[in-house]
Amino acid sequence: MTGFHLNLSLLTPGHFRQAWRLPHVDPLAYLDIGHFERLAKAAEDAGIDAVFLGDGPALGAGIEHAPETGIDPLILLAHLSGATDRLGFVVTSSTTYNSPYNLARRFNALDHVSRGRAAVNIVTTGSPAAAANFGLDKHLDKETRYRRAHEFLDVVTRLWDAWEPGAVVADKESGRYADADLIHPVDHRGEFFSVRGPLPVPAGPQGRPVIVQAGGSEGGLSLAGEFADVVFTVAQTRSKAVAFREDVRRRAAAAGRDPDHVKISLGVVVLVSETEEEARQREQELYATLPLDRLAATVTANLGLSADTFGPDDVITIDDLPDAPPQGAFSAGFNESTRALIAERPRTPRELVHSSAGGAGHRLLVGSAEQVADDLENWFRAGAADGFTVMAADTAVDFENFTRLVVPILQRRGLFQKEYRATALRERYGLPRPRRARPAVRSA
Amino acid sequence: MTGFHLNLSLLTPGHFRQAWRLPHVDPLAYLDIGHFERLAKAAEDAGIDAVFLGDGPALGAGIEHAPETGIDPLILLAHLSGATDRLGFVVTSSTTYNSPYNLARRFNALDHVSRGRAAVNIVTTGSPAAAANFGLDKHLDKETRYRRAHEFLDVVTRLWDAWEPGAVVADKESGRYADADLIHPVDHRGEFFSVRGPLPVPAGPQGRPVIVQAGGSEGGLSLAGEFADVVFTVAQTRSKAVAFREDVRRRAAAAGRDPDHVKISLGVVVLVSETEEEARQREQELYATLPLDRLAATVTANLGLSADTFGPDDVITIDDLPDAPPQGAFSAGFNESTRALIAERPRTPRELVHSSAGGAGHRLLVGSAEQVADDLENWFRAGAADGFTVMAADTAVDFENFTRLVVPILQRRGLFQKEYRATALRERYGLPRPRRARPAVRSA
Numbered sequence: 001m002t003g004f005h006l007n008l009s010l011l012t013p014g015h016f017r018q019a020w021r022l023p024h025v026d027p028l029a030y031l032d033i034g035h036f037e038r039l040a041k042a043a044e045d046a047g048i049d050a051v052f053l054g055d056g057p058a059l060g061a062g063i064e065h066a067p068e069t070g071i072d073p074l075i076l077l078a079h080l081s082g083a084t085d086r087l088g089f090v091v092t093s094s095t096t097y098n099s100p101y102n103l104a105r106r107f108n109a110l111d112h113v114s115r116g117r118a119a120v121n122i123v124t125t126g127s128p129a130a131a132a133n134f135g136l137d138k139h140l141d142k143e144t145r146y147r148r149a150h151e152f153l154d155v156v157t158r159l160w161d162a163w164e165p166g167a168v169v170a171d172k173e174s175g176r177y178a179d180a181d182l183i184h185p186v187d188h189r190g191e192f193f194s195v196r197g198p199l200p201v202p203a204g205p206q207g208r209p210v211i212v213q214a215g216g217s218e219g220g221l222s223l224a225g226e227f228a229d230v231v232f233t234v235a236q237t238r239s240k241a242v243a244f245r246e247d248v249r250r251r252a253a254a255a256g257r258d259p260d261h262v263k264i265s266l267g268v269v270v271l272v273s274e275t276e277e278e279a280r281q282r283e284q285e286l287y288a289t290l291p292l293d294r295l296a297a298t299v300t301a302n303l304g305l306s307a308d309t310f311g312p313d314d315v316i317t318i319d320d321l322p323d324a325p326p327q328g329a330f331s332a333g334f335n336e337s338t339r340a341l342i343a344e345r346p347r348t349p350r351e352l353v354h355s356s357a358g359g360a361g362h363r364l365l366v367g368s369a370e371q372v373a374d375d376l377e378n379w380f381r382a383g384a385a386d387g388f389t390v391m392a393a394d395t396a397v398d399f400e401n402f403t404r405l406v407v408p409i410l411q412r413r414g415l416f417q418k419e420y421r422a423t424a425l426r427e428r429y430g431l432p433r434p435r436r437a438r439p440a441v442r443s444a
Numbered sequence: 445m446t447g448f449h450l451n452l453s454l455l456t457p458g459h460f461r462q463a464w465r466l467p468h469v470d471p472l473a474y475l476d477i478g479h480f481e482r483l484a485k486a487a488e489d490a491g492i493d494a495v496f497l498g499d500g501p502a503l504g505a506g507i508e509h510a511p512e513t514g515i516d517p518l519i520l521l522a523h524l525s526g527a528t529d530r531l532g533f534v535v536t537s538s539t540t541y542n543s544p545y546n547l548a549r550r551f552n553a554l555d556h557v558s559r560g561r562a563a564v565n566i567v568t569t570g571s572p573a574a575a576a577n578f579g580l581d582k583h584l585d586k587e588t589r590y591r592r593a594h595e596f597l598d599v600v601t602r603l604w605d606a607w608e609p610g611a612v613v614a615d616k617e618s619g620r621y622a623d624a625d626l627i628h629p630v631d632h633r634g635e636f637f638s639v640r641g642p643l644p645v646p647a648g649p650q651g652r653p654v655i656v657q658a659g660g661s662e663g664g665l666s667l668a669g670e671f672a673d674v675v676f677t678v679a680q681t682r683s684k685a686v687a688f689r690e691d692v693r694r695r696a697a698a699a700g701r702d703p704d705h706v707k708i709s710l711g712v713v714v715l716v717s718e719t720e721e722e723a724r725q726r727e728q729e730l731y732a733t734l735p736l737d738r739l740a741a742t743v744t745a746n747l748g749l750s751a752d753t754f755g756p757d758d759v760i761t762i763d764d765l766p767d768a769p770p771q772g773a774f775s776a777g778f779n780e781s782t783r784a785l786i787a788e789r790p791r792t793p794r795e796l797v798h799s800s801a802g803g804a805g806h807r808l809l810v811g812s813a814e815q816v817a818d819d820l821e822n823w824f825r826a827g828a829a830d831g832f833t834v835m836a837a838d839t840a841v842d843f844e845n846f847t848r849l850v851v852p853i854l855q856r857r858g859l860f861q862k863e864y865r866a867t868a869l870r871e872r873y874g875l876p877r878p879r880r881a882r883p884a885v886r887s888a
Contacts, residue, residue, distance in 0.1 A: 018619065027614035027621070031645060033557045037526075057545060059644045063622045069644035075522045075553035082481075082526025101501060101577040102541070109519035113477045132640035133545040170471035175462065175735065177471070178507045196576035200503045200513035201475060291619065 003415040004380050005049045005387030005429055007090060007265060008402070010039055010076075014395040015269040015357045015364075017066035018289035025396045030067045033079065039399055040080045043087055046403035047417050049428050050088030050119060052232075052389055053077060054214075057097055058129035065291060074106060081114035088117040088425035090212055090232075090389075094125040095149040097134050101195055103152075104159035111204030116424035119210035121232060122223070124149050126331075146219025151190045153211070153227045158186040160208045161434065162198030206426045207434050212265070216244075216333020225251030229431045230263045232389055234333045236355065236363045240340040241266055241384035263429055266385035268376070269357040271366045271393035272401045283366050286393060287354055295359040296349035302326070303338060310349060317346040334361030357393055364393065369405035376406075377415055387429075447859040448824050449493045449831030449873055451534060451709060452846065454483055454520075458839040459713040459801045459808075461510035462733035469840045474511045477523065483843055484524045487531055490847035491861050493872050494532030494563060496676075496833055497521060501541055502573035509735060518550060525558035532561040532869035534656055534676075534833075538569040539593040541578050545639055547596075548603035555648025560868035563654035565676060566667070568593050570775075590663030595634045597655070597671045602630040604652045605878065606642030650870045652878050656709070660688075660777020669695030673875045674707045676833055678777045680799065680807045684784040685710055685828035707873055710829035712820070713801040715810045715837035716845045727810050730837055731798055739803040740793035746770070747782060754793060761790040778805030801837055808837065813849035820850075821859055831873075 012030040013019040020027035029035040043051055053073035060068045070076075077089040089110065093103055103120070110118035124145035131139035140148065167182035186197035213220060213228035224231045231248050235241035241264075249259035271286070273279040297307035303316070304326040310316055321342065325335040338352060338361070347355075357364040365375055376388060392398035410416035422428055456474040457463040464471035473479040487495050497517035504512045514520075521533040533554065537547055547564070554562035568589035575583035584592065611626035630641035657664060657672035668675045675692050679685035685708075693703035715730070717723040741751035747760070748770040754760055765786065769779040782796060782805065791799075801808040809819055820832060836842035854860035866872055 020614065020621065021616045021619055023616070027616070028612070031556060033559065057549065057644075059627065059642055061624075063627065064624055065619060066621050067645075071556050071645055072549045072553035075518070075550050076557055078519045078522035079526040079557035082523040082528075084526075097543070097546070099541070099578055105501065105516045106519050109516035112475060112515050113480075113520055113523035115477065129640075132638075134543055135638040168472070170464065172465045172467070172471070175465055175509060175733070177464065177510050180505075180508050183503065183507065194576075194579040196573075198503055200501075201511075201515055289619070 002430070003410075003417065004376075004385065005263070005265065006407070006416060007050045007052045007387070007389040008043050008048050008399065009052045009054075009389060009391040010036060010395070011054065011391060012070065012395045013067065014393055014398065015362065015391040016286045016289060016393050017062070017068070017358055018291070019286060019394040019396070020066060021289045022285065022394065025394065029396065030070045036076060036080060037083050039395070040084050040087055042400050042403050044084050046407045047419055048087065048403065048407070049387070050090045050117070050425060051077070051080070052090040052121070053092060054121075055092040055094070055123070056125055056127050056130055057094065058127055058133055060129060074110070078110055078113065081110065081117060086117070086420040086423060088119060088428070089114060090119040090121050092121040092123055092214070094123055094130070095152040096125045096140060096145050097130060100152050100155040100193055101159065101197070104156040105199055107209045108160060108199055108201065108204055111206050111209045112201070116205030116426070118204070118206065119212050119230070119425055121212040121214055122149065122153065123214050142217060142219060146217070146223060148192045149219075149223055150226075151192050153223065155186060155188050155190075155193055155195050157208060157227065158188070159195070159197050159199050160203055162186060163202035168202060206424050210425050210429065210431065216331065216336060220332070221248065221251060224248060224262065225255045225257075228262055229426070230265050230429060232265045232267060234267050234337045234361050235384065236337045236341040237344055238379055238382055238384050240337065241379065242382055245383060245385065260430075261432055263386040263431070265387045265389045266379070267362040267389045267391060269362045269364045269391045269393050270372055270398055270402055270406070271364065272369055272372045272398055272406055274368065274405065276368045276371060279366050279368060282394070282397070290353065290358055292350060292353060295353045299338070299352045299359045300349050302335060312350040313348050315346045315348055316342055318343045331361065337361060362391060369401070369409055372402075372406050373409040373413070376410065377413065380415065446874070447854070447861065448820075448829065449707070449709065450851070450860060451494045451496045451831070451833040452487050452492050452843065453496045453498075453833060453835040454480060454839070455498065455835060456514065456839045457511065458837055458842065459806065459835040460730045460733060460837050461506070461512070461802055462735070463730060463838040463840070464510060465733045466729060466838065469838065473840065474514045480520060480524060481527050483839070484528050484531055486844055486847045488528050490851045491863055492531065492847065492851070493831070494534045494561070494869060495521070495524070496534040496565070497536060498565075499536040499538070499567070500569055500571050500574055501538060502571055502577055504573060518554070522554055522557065525554065525561060530561070530864040530867060532563060532872070533558060534563040534565050536565040536567055536658070538567055538574070539596040540569045540584060540589050541574060544596050544599040544637055545603065545641070548600040549643055551653045552604060552643055552645065552648055555650050555653045556645070560649030560870070562648070562650065563656050563674070563869055565656040565658055566593065566597065567658050586661060586663060590661070590667060592636045593663075593667055594670075595636050597667065599630060599632050599634075599637055599639050601652060601671065602632070603639070603641050603643050604647055606630060607646035612646065650868050650877070654869050654873065654875065660775065660780060662776075664776070665692065665695060668692060668706070669699045672706055673870070674709050674873060676709045676711060678711050678781045678805050679828065680781045680785040681788055682823055682826055682828050684781065685823065686826055689827060689829065704874075705876055707830040707875070709831045709833045710823070711806040711833045711835060713806045713808045713835045713837050714816055714842055714846055714850075715808065716813055716816045716842055716850055718812065718849065720812045720815060723810050723812060726838070726841070734797065734802055736794060736797060739797045743782070743796045743803045744793050746779065756794045757792050759790045759792055760786055762787045775805065781805060806835060813845070813853055816846075816850050817853040817857070820854070821857065824859065
């Protein structure tokens with residue numbers, strides 16, 4: 001048995017958005033590059049495969065209560081690539097609010113400057129607030145966004161592949177630098193984009209940066225089956241996670257790909273201390289920061305129920321839920337995950353808020369380092385994931401506790417790498433190099 | 445007398461694009477992040493204010509002969525900000541092929557992660573090849589591009605200013621994080637853009653990143669008068685440079701600004717060695733790399749003349765030139781600069797190619813370190829510039845020769861800082877902080 005990969009989220013102040021209220025937390029840490037540099041170094045010292053940042057290009061109304069979207073993650077992680085040597089970077093970018101040429105070029109650049117440590121986490125951004133920042137009166141519906149994403153990734157991957165091996169000749173005698181016949185325009189004309197190409201420079205060390213896909217809707221899974229190297233997903237129950245992984249592997253096979261070349265990275269919020277007792281105490285302190293009524297009402301509404309009917313402590317059973325989730329911007333993956341939890345046993349909105357670290361959807365895992373390691377091992381051995389994207393409940397404490405306390409246990413058990421075996425993130429994830437991934441250079 | 449600022453271009457293999465043909469040059473250095481890291485450290489050790497990279501988002505036909513556009517400069521310089529502490533970064537970005545929200549957000553991010561060392565060099569990109577990468581069948585005419593740039597910078601600067609001081613409250617007791625009344629949407633609806641705003645995070649350490657403007661056309665100068673902190677310009681003759689600086693200062697005053705708050709950074713290509721003899725020998729070796737006939741024909745055509753009439757060694761006088769420069773994508777600043785050179789005395793196309801380091805327009809300065817220092821001091825004392833953007837003729841040699849040989853002379857003469865006096869690039873350039881530049885934080 002080989003082990004699993006580990007990504008760590010840099011989300012600050014933590015997956016509990018109100019963690020900034022705790023006495024030990026600097027409420028401005030999410031603007032402090034020194035904070036992120038310390039996290040990155042701790043992650044690299046522990047041999048973590050990559051750090052991760054989500055994104056949405058807008059300010060939400062929640063800023064009254066907590067920081068939400070932070071510093072642009074592309075620039076933040078490009079900076080951190082200059083302060084580290086082996087750590088990988090998973091940068092979330094929107095196919096709805098970028099142009100394919102700029103995005104292809106910037107991730108090509110991140111792969112060059114990081115020496116092969118770049119991954120792009122593709123999202124389609126279902127937020128009206130983002131739409132209003134980019135000239136759209138109404139945001140695109142989900143089906144249109146995924147159709148655009150499909151065309152977008154088709155263009156981006158072809159831009160990444162445009163320079164054939166051997167295109168750079170660099171013959172000092174004749175003065176011929178490149179063979180233009182081996183550098184192909186993409187000449188794309190589609191529904192959303194017209195892009196001639198090629199990129200100005202050859203591919204970076206990975207050929208293509210790793211492509212991560214994060215949406216759990218039908219459109220997202222279809223996109224993943226065709227393009228994704230890694231699927232970042234959410235699951236509150238183990239059986240749901242196992243079924244999801246099998247579904248993605250089937251879709252990859254149906255798209256003519258080797259299912260082992262699509263890795264599932266399961267999101268999990270970790271609250272970990274030296275002892276279970278301490279972890280449980282910290283759990284209660286974090287719960288106390290939550291604006292519970294507001295979050296409970298949101299969870300209830302996202303399930304298609306009314307907060308007038310279901311108060312924070314009213315039990316919701318699977319029979320209470322509508323057959324289909326409500327239409328709207330809320331994530332299909334998070335919705336399915338919450339429904340599975342209620343199907344397992346009835347829960348109150350308060351419990352749902354707690355078990356998802358404030359209602360954002362990912363499973364909260366609380367315990368001592370041994371307990372956290374046991375849980376990850378259990379889910380991994382059950383076939384629930386190829387690796388985990390670990391999100392700190394309170395980043396000021398849990399990020400370092402995870403790297404310092406949990407990682408060594410996983411290493412002793414042979415579940416996680418003791419040291420970096422390769423610089424290229426693609427190789428560490430066990431992913432193949434795409435066909436044209438060799439450097440486009442004939443000779444040195 | 446205060447001294448001048450110094451920026452260094454990272455353009456590789458050098459302002460002589462064919463420098464890759466020289467025996468000592470690695471022809472793939474422009475793809476090698478280790479190369480750029482070494483240059484950045486050499487610049488920082490010398491106290492250089494900022495490193496600079498131009499850009500155009502397309503591959504040109506010249507790739508058969510030499511690397512042109514390189515790795516995306518925004519990502520490359522964000523990476524270098526992680527490998528340095530004091531060096532500034534001037535990143536060229538196009539107002540024609542970016543959206544104002546993304547650009548404002550990314551430079552806000554670069555200012556945060558670099559702790560106040562970010563500058564954006566605004567260009568409008570007059571290249572049909574770039575247009576074809578972004579869905580335009582025909583690139584926008586110059587007047588339209590500058591009208592767009594004007595609206596673009598208006599939106600971007602308002603996005604940078606959107607968080608008032610004190611907007612972040614961070615009251616742990618009440619749970620109130622920010623005062624939304626002090627975070628202003630921009631609510632812009634114009635000819636080219638609709639942008640609601642605000643940015644998700646407050647301004648970085650500089651309030652606004654430094655704005656550099658690089659176009660010498662009427663549209664460019666008008667933009668500079670209103671928005672630019674620094675104007676990056678070209679001049680082949682000292683009197684032309686003095687007149688240009690006076691013109692920009694007049695325009696700033698007419699726009700209601702203090703003329704001392706617009707700095708002129710004059711581009712100059714430097715070829716420098718321990719001795720003049722060695723520099724002159726290297727100059728001949730660099731000339732020998734040039735595809736002279738092709739470059740001479742280009743220079744001739746850019747002046748509005750025919751290469752059939754004027755061969756490489758035919759003398760062009762000021763009377764041969766048409767009254768107005770030819771219409772087209774060629775830079776107005778470079779054109780004016782070349783005409784001024786011919787007005788000084790008649791020149792052959794070969795001479796024009798040589799004196800502009802291959803025909804791209806900036807003045808070539810060749811000599812020993814003392815001679816180069818004398819020349820810069822002479823132009824500075826004459827009022828030709830507030831500082832220089834120095835471009836290495838052959839980056840593999842001249843970048844380090846400049847920092848190692850020329851900078852100490854300038855420091856001894858009191859013309860250049862002996863050490864960094866401030867981290868913020870804005871302060872080092874002697875620029876004021878814009879009105880809302882204080883951190884948007886009420887209390888720690």
